[in-house]
Amino acid sequence: MFYFFYYFPLGLDVRPRREVGATWFLLGACVGAFLIQRLLPNLFWANYSSLVFVPAAPSLSSFVLNAYFHGGWLHIASNMITLAVFGPVLEDRLGARRFLLLYHVANVIANAVQGAIVLTAMPAHAGYGVLGASGALAGLLGLFAVRFYFARLRVGYWAFLPLQGINRWGTVHVPAAFAITVWFGTQLGIALLQREGAGAGVACGSHLGGLVSGALIAIVLQLHVQGACELRLHRGRNYLDHAHWYAAQGEFIEYVRRQPKDEQGHLELARTYRLTGRHPQADHHYREAARIVAAAKRFDRVEEIYVEAEKGNSRFALDPPMQVQLAQILERSFKPERASRAWARLAESAPHAEQAPLALYRAARLAPQDAGGELRAQHLLERLVETYPDATEAEIARDDLRQLAAA
Secondary structure, three states: OOOEEEEEEEEEOOOOOOOOOHHHHHHHHHHHHHHHHHHOHHHHHHOHHHHOEOOOOOOOOHHHHHHHOOOOHHHHHHHHHHHHHHHHHHHHHHOHHHHHHHHHHHHHHHHHHHHHHHHHHOHHHOOOOEOOOHHHHHHHHHHHHHHOOOOEEEEEEEEEEHHHOEEEEEEEEEEHHHHHHHHHHHHHHHHHHHHOOOOOOOOHHHHHHHHHHHHHHHHHOOHHHHHHHHHHHHHHHHHHHOOOHHHHHHHHHHHHHHOOOOHHHHHHHHHHHHHOOOHHHHHHHHHHHHHHHHHOOOHHHHHHHHHHHHHHOOOOOOOHHHHHHHHHHHHHOOOHHHHHHHHHHHHHHOOOOOOHHHHHHHHHHOOOOOHHHHHHHHHHHHHHHHHOOOOHHHHHHHHHHHHHHHO
């Protein structure tokens, strides 16, 4: 009779903050290598010793390349699902280069542990090849368990026990650290059974070595400290989802104190200040978030932050230099009406700034070319001449006003 209980990860309650590429590169490389392995088997077997890790006679290249080849469709499917679930958020927090480095380091260590276990405890299996990304992925799970110890994992399952009349499937949310610990325990149990003579079809040593090495690397890199900081952000968002605004605000304040250069903390804190009616504080943190993303040259995010802040305060403006930068970005993006409003907002919020005369003139020049826009442009030019009569822009504005009067 056929029995099985199969489970697989489906998603996390933590998300990447920006687009990632290294994870999808690894996934594409694994799928591509598997297809080559299937469609061109002679090529694969001709290079077997270079591509597949064999404990009895390992090649240097196989310590890395065996992660890209798999034993079957179910093998690659389960590994790629795991990579797609855990990879993006780790890549986002670690950075693409460090993510790729740690992925391959974990794979090398996983192969070394598997080889050591086989050669010492199961020498009869030393000629069996080891392939698949699961050792590297186990390393990612170890990194994840330390960095995101507070996260929850959505797990899909299918249980088929015909004699008991059970055929169930569904999803359940569990703590990710718990799920990873259960998986570790399962691999440890299988490894002990293999030591007693059970089949060696699963490279449990690779899984155990990868997970332990990933966790130790995470501790050395102090990822648990970063995790403790992000826990504040995570809790705050949960409070926010349940409309516990002041509790969320407290978590975000502490997060910003610990991570003052993270725009996400400033944005979340700004939102809670809006909700609790503390608009000056909200405006301050919106400006801080915009400053951080501008320093990273993520100018599209500057506009998004500005638009969000403006919804809660129609008179919101960034610091003058950044407001100028925003208005110029809007001009280059062929958004003249929005650029006109951004220039005008600068003149209103910082009338003593050196950019104020230029702001009024640009606001007038970019006003919509209709009856209402012409009146608004005339008003802005008159205000420029009256407020800043000695400015260079005022001389140009006087000429424009004479032209408008003649027309």
